[in-house]
Amino acid sequence: MDIKALSNEEFARRGNALFEKNVRPHVDVESDGHLFVAIDIATGTYAVDADAVIATDKLIDQQPDAQSRIWYRRVGSEHAYRMGWRGSEM
Template sequence: MLHPNLSSEEIARRGKEIYENHIRPQVETVNNIGKLVSIDVETREYAIGDDLVVTSSQLQAKHPGAAIWTERIGFNAVYAIGGTLVRTEA
């Protein structure tokens, strides 16, 4: 879904910045590696889970129309098509 005030590029930029600088140090634990974290890039609220729809829906329920960015904790991508996910360094 397109966000009325933010481009896809801006959502990605903000999401990556928020994850790296504010959320990653808190969530990248042994128990969370491989889970998804969805981030509302405007409020910085986040939800962790195994399913993209669930984590995004949790944030959308609080803030309808929120600009959401999703990362896979501990990996370089959310999904891999025809390849493998690469584990990032802690």
């Protein structure tokens, strides 16, 4: 699989599909919702931790070639991080 040839949308679709198939059955969205998941989209291997960097390190320990093919998300969300301002209006 040539990961570099994938569009951003296809990369995300594959990462989310692997999450649903490989990760969701082993986590509790309610109690683990804050945890990060790092998924190797080529192999389906994943690692979970409260810290994204530690989850990445765990995944790289298992799959040293995974570096450029990692999809991140939180257990309780389709995204790893939120972007944008969330303050009140002036």
